[in-house]
Amino acid sequence: MREKKYKNAYPILKINAAGIMAGNTLKARTIAILGSREVGKSSLIIQFVENHFVESYHPSVETTFRKVIRYKGHEVEAEIIDTAGQVEHSILSFTHVVGIHGYILVYSVTSKQSFEMVKIIRNKILNYSGRESVPIVLVGNKMDLHQQRQLTFEEGKNLASHWQCAWTEATAKRNDNITNIFKLMINEMEKDINPNNKELSKKFLNILRSKTFSKLETIASYILTSIVIYCLKYLESRIR
Numbered sequence: 001m002r003e004k005k006y007k008n009a010y011p012i013l014k015i016n017a018a019g020i021m022a023g024n025t026l027k028a029r030t031i032a033i034l035g036s037r038e039v040g041k042s043s044l045i046i047q048f049v050e051n052h053f054v055e056s057y058h059p060s061v062e063t064t065f066r067k068v069i070r071y072k073g074h075e076v077e078a079e080i081i082d083t084a085g086q087v088e089h090s091i092l093s094f095t096h097v098v099g100i101h102g103y104i105l106v107y108s109v110t111s112k113q114s115f116e117m118v119k120i121i122r123n124k125i126l127n128y129s130g131r132e133s134v135p136i137v138l139v140g141n142k143m144d145l146h147q148q149r150q151l152t153f154e155e156g157k158n159l160a161s162h163w164q165c166a167w168t169e170a171t172a173k174r175n176d177n178i179t180n181i182f183k184l185m186i187n188e189m190e191k192d193i194n195p196n197n198k199e200l201s202k203k204f205l206n207i208l209r210s211k212t213f214s215k216l217e218t219i220a221s222y223i224l225t226s227i228v229i230y231c232l233k234y235l236e237s238r239i240r
């Protein structure tokens with residue numbers, strides 16, 4: 001496997017343990033880009049960081065890029081990890097969830113298999129992190145390849161609404177929606193760190209629902225057990 005060389009690439013995987021406030025507004029955020037091979041992960045990053053498109057394909061070795069992103073009046077120092085494409089036998093390691101603030105999960109609109117792979121990857125992330133949800137932007141790349149499309153716009157959109165995450169289609173080749181992917185990512189990460197009242201009440205309601213549910217189950221099984229005991233005692237007294 002050849003290692004790609006890029007202007008702004010740092011051939012290291014040094015991950016911050018948490019978001020760091022440097023000065024007043026500069027925040028550091030670590031983003032991992034995951035997905036099947038050849039879906040265009042490196043191309044998306046290179047287009048975003050270096051403003052050009054790489055036509056040739058070389059399988060990636062993990063590489064880290066940095067870019068300062070301006071977002072809602074703040075500057076975010078993004079560390080973007082370009083991972084090697086995931087294949088069935090090598091999906092994700094534990095290092096991909098340590099110190100990562102957000103995930104860009106990429107599929108190609110020309111590959112159903114890559115769409116299935118993002119589902120597997122998300123499950124792995126949730127399992128490793130032990131969380132019910134993490135900040136995710138789902139990206140359907142290669143939207144310029146109309147003739148080769150295997151996935152509709154709606155399929156991507158529906159999956160994202162099921163996961164309650166951000167989603168967009170994009171094309172690294174035509175440079176469409178690339179900056180938007182990273183703005184969506186920052187938005188998702190900020191929501192996760194500073195949830196607004198609506199999101200807080202949603203989370204609270206979910207907890208309440210699950211607690212109420214388990215409470216109801218306990219009460220129901222208590223009542224049922226009491227009835228059975230009462231019936232047995234009644235039968236016993238009748239027999240005597």
Ligand SMILES: Nc1nc2c(ncn2[C@@H]2O[C@H](COP(=O)(O)OP(=O)(O)OP(=O)(O)O)[C@@H](O)[C@H]2O)c(=O)[nH]1
Pocket residue numbers: 036037038039040041042043044054055056057058059060061083084085086141142143144145170171172173174
């Ligand atoms: N038509 C088209 N081709 C693209 C697009 N994005 C990437 N490609 C091409 O798809 C191939 C794979 O792109 P990469 O960026 O290397 O894919 P990757 O996901 O990083 O691949 P791995 O390193 O194996 O994980 C390259 O030949 C790119 O030129 C796109 O938006 N449209």
